[in-house]
Amino acid sequence: MIRSFVTVLSGTLASRLLGFGRDALIAALLGAGPVADAFLAAFQLVNVVRRLLTEGALNAALVPAWLRIYQQAGTMQAAAFAGRVLGTVSAGLFAATVGLALLMPLVMAILAPGFSGEETLTLAVDDSRLMLPYLAFAGPSTVLLALSSAQRRFALAAFAPLLFNVALIGVTIVLLTQHPDPARAALLLAATIGVAGLLQLAMLARRGRGVRIASPVRLAFDAEMRGFFANALPGMVASAGPQLLAVAGAIIASSQPSAVSWLYFANRLIELPLGLVGVAMGTVLVPELTRALHGGNKQALAEVQSHGLELTIGLALPATLGLMILNDPIIRLLFEHGAFTSDDATATAHVLGWLAAALPAQVLTKALQPAFFAREDTQTPLRATLIGCGVAIALAFLLGQRFGVDGIAAGLALGAWANAAVLIRRGTASFGFAISQASRRRLPRMVLAAAIMGAALAAAVQLTSPETTGHLGLAALLAVLIGGAVMLYVGLLSALRVVSWGETVRALRQRPAGDLHL
Numbered sequence: 001m002i003r004s005f006v007t008v009l010s011g012t013l014a015s016r017l018l019g020f021g022r023d024a025l026i027a028a029l030l031g032a033g034p035v036a037d038a039f040l041a042a043f044q045l046v047n048v049v050r051r052l053l054t055e056g057a058l059n060a061a062l063v064p065a066w067l068r069i070y071q072q073a074g075t076m077q078a079a080a081f082a083g084r085v086l087g088t089v090s091a092g093l094f095a096a097t098v099g100l101a102l103l104m105p106l107v108m109a110i111l112a113p114g115f116s117g118e119e120t121l122t123l124a125v126d127d128s129r130l131m132l133p134y135l136a137f138a139g140p141s142t143v144l145l146a147l148s149s150a151q152r153r154f155a156l157a158a159f160a161p162l163l164f165n166v167a168l169i170g171v172t173i174v175l176l177t178q179h180p181d182p183a184r185a186a187l188l189l190a191a192t193i194g195v196a197g198l199l200q201l202a203m204l205a206r207r208g209r210g211v212r213i214a215s216p217v218r219l220a221f222d223a224e225m226r227g228f229f230a231n232a233l234p235g236m237v238a239s240a241g242p243q244l245l246a247v248a249g250a251i252i253a254s255s256q257p258s259a260v261s262w263l264y265f266a267n268r269l270i271e272l273p274l275g276l277v278g279v280a281m282g283t284v285l286v287p288e289l290t291r292a293l294h295g296g297n298k299q300a301l302a303e304v305q306s307h308g309l310e311l312t313i314g315l316a317l318p319a320t321l322g323l324m325i326l327n328d329p330i331i332r333l334l335f336e337h338g339a340f341t342s343d344d345a346t347a348t349a350h351v352l353g354w355l356a357a358a359l360p361a362q363v364l365t366k367a368l369q370p371a372f373f374a375r376e377d378t379q380t381p382l383r384a385t386l387i388g389c390g391v392a393i394a395l396a397f398l399l400g401q402r403f404g405v406d407g408i409a410a411g412l413a414l415g416a417w418a419n420a421a422v423l424i425r426r427g428t429a430s431f432g433f434a435i436s437q438a439s440r441r442r443l444p445r446m447v448l449a450a451a452i453m454g455a456a457l458a459a460a461v462q463l464t465s466p467e468t469t470g471h472l473g474l475a476a477l478l479a480v481l482i483g484g485a486v487m488l489y490v491g492l493l494s495a496l497r498v499v500s501w502g503e504t505v506r507a508l509r510q511r512p513a514g515d516l517h518l
Helices: 002-030 034-054 059-073 075-111 119-131 133-150 154-159 162-178 182-207 223-239 241-253 259-295 298-325 327-335 342-356 359-373 379-403 405-430 437-464 471-495 501-509
Strands: none
Touching (some): 002 259, 034 119, 075 133, 075 223, 119 182, 223 359, 241 259, 241 359, 259 327, 259 359, 342 405
């Protein structure tokens, strides 16, 4: 399982790093004014669906269902089921694309009520309509990705999303050299998103030929399909909890100038560790948990859940401390260019500090949800997500009135913790979380290692004063600080006997047993 995690994490890391480059270029091109607010509000809508579909969320429902049919009825029935899912998802998203295009003025007025009566609303509607074709292409791409991970072809699922960012980066670079009107540049970028979806689908259709799907692909609403979607849709919504929080924040922030942009760019930093954990959990942990449950192997179940929890905590804690301590220099380095001003960078850094406080809760949620999904229980994670979103919206509205965009970010963080708390309580009451004794010993040591690393990093920042450094010097200083913090953390994990490098190397070399290449 460790090898599979590393494969997925590598692809996701590459995609996230390209995403940082993409957003830095967009910030330089559009800045943080009305044009940027309109584009990013539109992009937020597409991004929620993109993350919900292509980054592990559909796996939570499709993988257990496909594996059950494959194990009980065989290859032909599993292929027929895959063909019906592909046809139905594709048709449904095509219809949703057309419907959203027609209703987009109303949809955007709901998602960004602060834009009402302003030119920003018209810009956001135009941008959204140009982005919408991506959703139609995302349908078949999603099913191919989920079936690939079900058959343990994790590399395809991990690296396919790279094309999305590569296309946007290329177009943004060209636009920066041409110096177009910002509104026109935003429209061109929006149109590129639809093209990026087509490129991703074409690549998957070519590279995913080993995924067996019965022909002809067809639309179906039989009892099996109705049961699948009744189970899938709640799980997909639950998996999109962080993105729904981001949308909720944008709705509340739309009445404050530039606040939508500040929240968006700050959230991009949160999405790096969250994306690594979330995609790995959805793509790898759900299939492994499902196999352990179907096999009745309690020891394997405990080991899979323990590995998942250790990996999420091990990534989340140092990332949280790093983002909270280095929020200002990181934002300045990544986004303070072109039309994105120093004041924008300062405001975004403050928001990042608050959002980082939610990161442990969000990755814990990603680690806990697969235990429910593998049991084909999507209702409990859905209820937890809705409760978390309700808490976030209420607190973000109240705190936003008093403290502005910082209050909105704090409310979103508290909502994320509410989501995690509900999952912990319901999971403990329903089935208990099987954690191995070895993990119980290692987890406190991981917390200690992260705390020592954070204290050392905070002291180093005080001594180096990165706020007085230019961009080139800041890049070098951040590389030293982050590199040193990572080395210290890894060294502490080794000294505290959390990791054994010999066992890690053996795990990376081990291939998953019984690959399901049909």
